[in-house]
Amino acid sequence: MIHHLLLGTSVLLAVLSFFSLYKAYDGPTAADRVVAINMIATKVTVLIVIFAMMTGQDGFIDVALAYSMMGFVATVCVAKYIEKGTLS
Amino acid sequence: MEAIRSVLAAGCFFGGAFFFIVGTVGLMRMPDAYCRMHATTKCDTLGTGLLLVGLMILQGFSIVSAKLFVILVFVWLTNPTAAHIIAKAAYSTGMIGGINDDSLSPEKEGEAWRY
Numbered sequence: 001m002i003h004h005l006l007l008g009t010s011v012l013l014a015v016l017s018f019f020s021l022y023k024a025y026d027g028p029t030a031a032d033r034v035v036a037i038n039m040i041a042t043k044v045t046v047l048i049v050i051f052a053m054m055t056g057q058d059g060f061i062d063v064a065l066a067y068s069m070m071g072f073v074a075t076v077c078v079a080k081y082i083e084k085g086t087l088s
Numbered sequence: 089m090e091a092i093r094s095v096l097a098a099g100c101f102f103g104g105a106f107f108f109i110v111g112t113v114g115l116m117r118m119p120d121a122y123c124r125m126h127a128t129t130k131c132d133t134l135g136t137g138l139l140l141v142g143l144m145i146l147q148g149f150s151i152v153s154a155k156l157f158v159i160l161v162f163v164w165l166t167n168p169t170a171a172h173i174i175a176k177a178a179y180s181t182g183m184i185g186g187i188n189d190d191s192l193s194p195e196k197e198g199e200a201w202r203y
Contacts, residue, residue, distance in 0.1 A: 002094055002146065009101050009139065016112045023115050031178035033159035038170050039115060039128045042163065043108065046139050049159065053143055061155045068159060072166040076173055083177040 003054065010050045017043045030082050034075060041071025093145055097195040100142025107135035121178050136163050 017040050024036035045068045052060030081087055114127020138158045144153040 002097065005098055005101055009105055012105055016108055019112050020115060021196065027191060028120075029121055029178070029181075031174055031181070031183065032178075033123060034174050035121060035124050035128055036115060038093065038167075038174070039111065039132055042132045042136055042167065043164065045159070046104075046136055049143060049156065053146070058152050058155075061152060063160070065155070065159050065162065068162055068166070072170060075170040079170075079173040079177040083180045 003068070006050050006054050010047055010054070013043050013047045013050070017047075030078075034078050034082070037078075038071065041074070045071065050078045093148075097146040100138045100145065104135045104138035104142065107131045107138065111135060121183065122175060125175055127173050129167055133164060133167050135200040136160070136167075 007038055020036045020040045020043070024033045024040070027033045027036060045064050047066060048064040052058065052064065077087060108131065111131025114131065115124050118124045137160060140156050140163075144156050147153045147156070167180045175193050
């Protein structure tokens with residue numbers, strides 16, 4: 001029962017990630033795209049955690065933490081590039 | 089005990105899925121980037137929180153749930169920070185929000201809620 005619930009939640013997160021990806025493609029300004037990509041990063045983090053729980057591989061949770069950090073750094077870098085025009 | 093834990097986890101899962109759906113609908117439907125940020129960050133934070141708390145309830149007290157708590161604290165710290173940085177970048181590019189372009193002034197009354 002719980003296994004089916006985890007499976008349904010992960011499928012829902014994948015579908016919602018594709019909707020966010022469409023918004024990242026469609027967004028009129030760069031800020032919209034950054035917001036959409038930040039949301040995709042959060043969703044994929046939760047997806048990796050749910051996958052770790054479903055498969056019983058506890059090492060995947062560290063992968064989720066690393067992915068969350070990478071998403072944050074990517075967001076900060078793109079926002080800084082939008083604001084200043086350079087990354088240096 | 090196991091049944092109570094399953095029911096609590098299922099409630100947390102449904103709540104988290106609801107907030108993720110609400111955040112995505114806000115991302116698709118809101119008029120400009122500031123409003124989208126408002127929708128996504130709140131719903132994202134709450135959706136992540138509920139889903140991870142549901143998984144922690146399901147897992148019980150172990151090293152795995154401690155790691156889940158670390159991820160939860162990290163997301164709760166970085167998500168508002170990222171939203172703040174994106175809003176600052178959008179403002180510095182000269183983007184004016186839809187309901188923020190002085191539409192609350194008295195001579196423009198009634199246009200504030202045109203979205």
